[in-house]
Amino acid sequence: MFEILGVPAQALFGQLLLGLINGSFYAILSLGLAVIFGLLNIINFSHGAQYMMGAFVAWMCLNYLGINYWAALLLAPLVVGATGIAIERLLLKRIAHFDHLYGLLLTFGLALIIQGVFRNQYGSSGLPYQIPPELRGGQNLGFMFLPYYRGWVVVASLAVCLATWFLIEKTKLGAYLRAATENPTLTQAFGINVPLLVTLTYGFGVALAGFAGVLAAPIYSVNPNMGADLIIVVFAVVVIGGMGSILGAIITGFSLGLIEGLTKVFYPEASATVIFIIMVLVLLVRPAGLFGRAA
Amino acid sequence: MMHQDRSRPARTGRIRASLLPLAAAFATLLTTANLAVAEVAGGTVKIGVINDQAGPLSDLAGPGSVAAARLAIEDFQKLSPSVKVELVTADHQNKPDIGAQIVRRWYDAEAVDAVFDVGNSAVALAVQSIAKERGKLVVYSAVGTVDITGKQCSPTGLAWLHDNYNLVSGPIRKLKSQGLDPWFFIAADYAFGRNMVQESQAMLASAGGRTAGSVFHPLGNADYGSFLLQAQASGAKVVAFANAGEQLVSAMKQWNEFGMGAAGQTPVALLMFLTDVHSMGLQIAQGLTTMTAWYWDLNDDTRAFAKRFFGMRGTMPTAPQAAVYSAILHYLKAVAATGSDDTATVLAKMRATPVDDFYAPGATLRADNKLVHDFYLVQAKKPAELDRPWAYYKVVETVKPADAYRPLSESECPLVVARPK
Numbered sequence: 001m002f003e004i005l006g007v008p009a010q011a012l013f014g015q016l017l018l019g020l021i022n023g024s025f026y027a028i029l030s031l032g033l034a035v036i037f038g039l040l041n042i043i044n045f046s047h048g049a050q051y052m053m054g055a056f057v058a059w060m061c062l063n064y065l066g067i068n069y070w071a072a073l074l075l076a077p078l079v080v081g082a083t084g085i086a087i088e089r090l091l092l093k094r095i096a097h098f099d100h101l102y103g104l105l106l107t108f109g110l111a112l113i114i115q116g117v118f119r120n121q122y123g124s125s126g127l128p129y130q131i132p133p134e135l136r137g138g139q140n141l142g143f144m145f146l147p148y149y150r151g152w153v154v155v156a157s158l159a160v161c162l163a164t165w166f167l168i169e170k171t172k173l174g175a176y177l178r179a180a181t182e183n184p185t186l187t188q189a190f191g192i193n194v195p196l197l198v199t200l201t202y203g204f205g206v207a208l209a210g211f212a213g214v215l216a217a218p219i220y221s222v223n224p225n226m227g228a229d230l231i232i233v234v235f236a237v238v239v240i241g242g243m244g245s246i247l248g249a250i251i252t253g254f255s256l257g258l259i260e261g262l263t264k265v266f267y268p269e270a271s272a273t274v275i276f277i278i279m280v281l282v283l284l285v286r287p288a289g290l291f292g293r294a295a
Numbered sequence: 296m297m298h299q300d301r302s303r304p305a306r307t308g309r310i311r312a313s314l315l316p317l318a319a320a321f322a323t324l325l326t327t328a329n330l331a332v333a334e335v336a337g338g339t340v341k342i343g344v345i346n347d348q349a350g351p352l353s354d355l356a357g358p359g360s361v362a363a364a365r366l367a368i369e370d371f372q373k374l375s376p377s378v379k380v381e382l383v384t385a386d387h388q389n390k391p392d393i394g395a396q397i398v399r400r401w402y403d404a405e406a407v408d409a410v411f412d413v414g415n416s417a418v419a420l421a422v423q424s425i426a427k428e429r430g431k432l433v434v435y436s437a438v439g440t441v442d443i444t445g446k447q448c449s450p451t452g453l454a455w456l457h458d459n460y461n462l463v464s465g466p467i468r469k470l471k472s473q474g475l476d477p478w479f480f481i482a483a484d485y486a487f488g489r490n491m492v493q494e495s496q497a498m499l500a501s502a503g504g505r506t507a508g509s510v511f512h513p514l515g516n517a518d519y520g521s522f523l524l525q526a527q528a529s530g531a532k533v534v535a536f537a538n539a540g541e542q543l544v545s546a547m548k549q550w551n552e553f554g555m556g557a558a559g560q561t562p563v564a565l566l567m568f569l570t571d572v573h574s575m576g577l578q579i580a581q582g583l584t585t586m587t588a589w590y591w592d593l594n595d596d597t598r599a600f601a602k603r604f605f606g607m608r609g610t611m612p613t614a615p616q617a618a619v620y621s622a623i624l625h626y627l628k629a630v631a632a633t634g635s636d637d638t639a640t641v642l643a644k645m646r647a648t649p650v651d652d653f654y655a656p657g658a659t660l661r662a663d664n665k666l667v668h669d670f671y672l673v674q675a676k677k678p679a680e681l682d683r684p685w686a687y688y689k690v691v692e693t694v695k696p697a698d699a700y701r702p703l704s705e706s707e708c709p710l711v712v713a714r715p716k
Contacts, residue, residue, distance in 0.1 A: 011528055018520040116349070123610075125354035125568075126544055128576030131552060138554060144524060147552045219552055220517050221544035221574065225351065229515035264512075264521035269484050272513030 014144030015265045016258060021150045023257020024157035025212055029230065030237040030249040031161055032208035035168070038244030039181045039201045042092060043100055045108035047234065048227025049115055050206045053080045054213020055222045056118060059127050069132035069218070073156075076214045077207035084206025088199045096198075111228075118224040126223030153215055160211065161250045168246055177201060233272075236279045242292020252290060335636045336406065339379040342623060343407045345397060345422075346414040346436075348386035351540050354610075355568040356414040356437055360619040362607045364411065366600070367623035375631040383407060387418050394418035395425055402431045408636045409434065409626055412619050416440035416487065423452045432638050434622040437615035439487055439566065441494070441701070444663045448708035451638055453645075454665045456618040457588045459487075459565075460701045463495045465586035465672040465694045466563045470533055471502045475561055479531035480509035481522045481546065483538035491537035491565050507531035512538070519546040523553050526560070535563040543567060544574050551579050568613045572675055572687045580675040580687070586694070587671050589614040589654055592686045596653035611685040621654035663708040670694040 029051060036044045057076040061067035067075060087110065095102045131149050138147035168174040180187045180194045188194045213227075220226060237256055241248030256275055263271040282290060344364045346356045361384050368380045383401065387394030394413070401407035402425065409432035413419045419438040426433040427449040434453045435443060441458045470476075478499060482488035488511060496506050507529040510522045523546075526534045534555070536543050543564055550562055564571075567585040591601035591611045600620070604612040612620075628651075629644035630636055650658040655668035673688035681687065703711055 011524065014524055015521055018518070018524070021520070022518050119349060119353075123354045123570070124349070124351055124357075124540075125570040126541055126574035128574060128579065130576065130578055138552075145527075145553055147554070149552060150520070219545070219548050221541035221548070223541050223544075223574070225541065226517070230517060261521060264510075265525070268510045268512050268522065272516065 011143070012262075012265065014141075015261050017144065017146065018150075019258040019261020019264075020254060021154055021257070022260060023254035024154050025216060025230070025253075026234055026237050026257050027161050027250050027253025028157045028208055028212040028215070029234040030241065030253045031164055031246065032205040032212075033234060033238045034241065034244055034246055034249035035164065035208070036202055036205035037238070038246065039177055040092075040096075040198055041100060042103040042107065042202070044202075044205065045104055045231070046087075046111040046114065047107075047206075047209050048229075048231030049111040050080055050084065050209040050227070051213040051216070051230065052118065052224060052227040053083070053114065054210030055129070055217040055220075055226060056122070056127075056213075056224075057210065058214040058217045059129050059222055062129070069214070073211070073214050077210040080210025080213070081203040081207030085199055085203040087206075088202040092202065093195070093199075111231075115224045115228065122224065124223060124225070126221045126226075129217040129222050131218040149218060153219075156215060157212075160208070161253075164208070165246050165250065233275055236275045238289075240275075240279050240282045240289055242289025245289065245291040245293075248289060248291025335378065335630065335634070336408075339381050340627065340630050340636055341381045341383065341405070341407045342626070343383045343385065343398070343401045343410045344412050344619065345385045345387050345394060345401075345410060345418075346412040347389050348384075350389050352389065352414055352437070354570040355540075355613045356412055356615045356619070359604075359608050359610065359612065359616045360412045360414070360436065362604060363612060363616040363620040364623050366603060366607070367620045367627070371624055371627040371631075374628070378627070378631050380627060387413075387415065389415050389418065391417045391421040395421040398422045398433075399425050402426070402429045408432065408630075408638075409641075411622055411626075412436045412615070413438060414615060416443070419443055420447060423447055423449050426451050430638050432626070432642065434626065436618040436622070437568075440490065444665045445707045448663050448710055450664070450710060451642065452664055453622070453660060455622040456615055456666075457586075457670070458665070459491050459494050460498075461588070461670055461699050462565055462586045463491065463498055464699050465670055465692070466535070466565070466584055467495060467498045467502060467504070468694075468698060469672055469692060470561065470563065470584070471499065471504050475532045477505035477507035477529075477531050478533045478535055479507045479526040479529045480535050480537060481519065481526060482509060482511050482536075483514050483516075483542060484511035485514055487539075487566075488537045495535065495537070495565065512542075514542075516542060517545055519549045520553065522546075523549060523555060527553070527555065527558060531560065533561045533563055535565055537565045539566045539568075540571060541574075543571055544579075547575050547579050547583065556582060568615070569611060569685070569687060570613055573610070573685065577676055577678040577681055577687060581677045583675045584691070585673060586699075587614050587673055587688070588668065589617045590671055590673060590688050590690065591617070592683075592688070593671070593690070594653075600653050617654045621650060621652050624652055625650050662703060662711045663706050664710070665700065667696045667700065669696065670699040 033047055036042055054076045057079050058072040061072040135149040135152055138145050176192050180197050184194045237252050241252030260271055263274045344361050346360055347353050348357050385397045398410055411434050413422055413435050414437045416439050419435055422433055432451050434455050436456045439459045441460050444454045480492045482492045536546055562583050564583050564585040572580045591597050601611050629641045633640045633644045646660050658666050658668035661667050671690050672692040672694055674691050675687055676689050
């Protein structure tokens with residue numbers, strides 16, 4: 001067996017696979033952010049809190065209503081998406097014509113409020129949530145033990161990412177959305193309900209965060225702060241990919257997961273920093289991000 | 296105002312002098328406890344509880360510590376109804392500057408006699424020097440750093456719960472003696488994690504054990520798969536986590552996911568609280584070994600307190616919360632017994648009297664201001680073994696102080712070094 005920089009190749013393959021799995025979370029979350037920014041021009045700072053809500057709704061479904069993981073996987077994004085729609089209708093709409101900064105401040109404030117309410121209600125140490133029985137256990141791949149649940153996370157997030165990309169780039173609805181982004185007045189003149197499109201888009205982006213939250217619930221700690229740390233990394237991913245670029249968010253999400261995974265093998269202390277170092281380098285060379293169009 | 300506060304003993308003296316004739320006149324009517332009122336500055340003992348009220352440490356201490364403080368005051372008032380006690384509370388948000396500023400204000404402007412809990416090593420170190428300068432009492436609960444009763448020890452700073460040495464001593468002795476060696480450490484990359492691993496490795500080496508490896512992950516890390524695979528590949532028999540709260544919870548969830556237990560490795564949490572186990576659920580936590588200064592389900596006395604606490608909070612008390620109760624009650628009893636709130640007088644009484652409560656019966660303070668009490672090596676039960684809500688631990692062994700404390704002969708505390716043996 002050969003070695004790479006003192007690490008057995010087999011162990012390295014295992015770590016790369018793990019990185020890809022973590023990249024799945026980055027990809028779904030940054031995709032939601034990119035959709036919202038791309039079509040609404042809102043920097044959605046409450047995305048982390050909405051991801052947390054997804055995990056909590058899954059927990060509530062199980063403990064209050066006896067609804068299992070699979071149903072929660074559908075239901076939680078709908079619930080979280082609905083709260084997103086309410087936020088858009090009641091709050092974001094009113095500041096749509098102001099500078100980006102207002103949306104950023106508003107959503108950041110909302111995130112703090114949401115986290116505070118959940119912490120007040122459920123405490124800070126978190127709630128238990130199990131892996132669904134169908135996905136317990138794993139498969140020995142020879143070079144690593146792959147838990148079934150991790151495999152499922154990759155498959156589910158890839159499917160959702162590709163479906164979203166397809167919806168926005170290849171369908172008629174997506175074409176309307178893109179048109180509404182380019183020129184809302186003209187699009188509305190063609191008889192398309194642009195405010196409704198905007199509301200639904202925000203709801204969809206938020207629902208993606210909720211979906212990621214349910215995926216995360218069985219393997220990460222379900223606590224009110226779970227999104228707060230992640231959201232900063234995800235923003236870096238979006239910036240690297242290019243703000244508003246759908247494909248950029250997906251590809252960057254997965255590849256940064258890989259890079260982070262490698263860092264965890266060679267120098268774990270830097271694994272939280274490496275993404276930001278890459279962000280700085282990318283911004284120096286391509287200020288609009290890897291896949292972004294210069295404004 | 297500032298001047299008056301600095302010359303507190305003189306002012307107290309004046310008040311005492313003016314009250315003296317009055318006290319003498321009614322002397323026949325007064326009980327000792329009533330006399331105490333006359334001796335305490337302002338007639339009221341004022342205590343402060345400061346900790347993280349809403350952040351990551353708020354479940355293990357936080358509002359629960361305040362509830363424990365209220366219970367202690369309630370119990371004290373049954374013993375000495377005439378001594379007035381006032382409780383103030385504050386949130387230091389885990390920021391040393393905020394904690395230091397509040398405690399300074401409490402001591403200087405608000406006549407707070409003693410501060411309790413603190414519950415964050417960085418804040419504790421900042422508070423320590425403020426209390427020391429002013430000659431005021433501070434009693435720590437969940438403060439892990441060994442420096443607080445080591446290099447940075449102070450005549451007025453007492454440690455009531457544990458430090459990192461206590462926490463690592465039990466698991467290492469016990470598991471090493473069972474032949475579980477070598478060890479792999481997964482630690483958070485900041486002072487706490489580094490210090491914990493350092494203490495562990497030193498103790499492990501002195502017991503003839505070996506470290507198979509260690510990784511330090513960034514604070515707030517969510518995915519441990521990579522580190523768990525490294526631990527698996529290291530061939531270690533024990534994997535010890537030196538991270539706390541949500542990080543430990545995530546790590547253990549993934550421990551289960553990766554089938555680590557089935558592969559024959561033993562998990563150890565060097566720092567864990569009952570609320571962490573509650574958060575994981577026993578399905579995840581089962582088999583996890585840790586050291587704790589107290590557990591609510593030890594005997595009838597602890598259960599009686601736990602029941603009262605549960606009535607207030609809806610959770611069972613953690614060890615830090617019980618320690619806050621114990622420290623406050625012991626302090627107030629000393630105030631009542633001496634009839635004074637002067638730090639040196641009360642402290643002398645606290646030293647001279649063994650602790651008499653459910654938390655640490657018979658425990659005494661040693662020269663470096665650490666409370667000497669038993670520890671418990673506990674293991675999280677299997678889900679099927681859980682017979683009552685929150686009864687998550689089974690006690691594997693009661694660890695006597697001789698095995699759980701750094702010997703005073705190795706102490707770096709100037710108070711100990713200065714004192715002739």
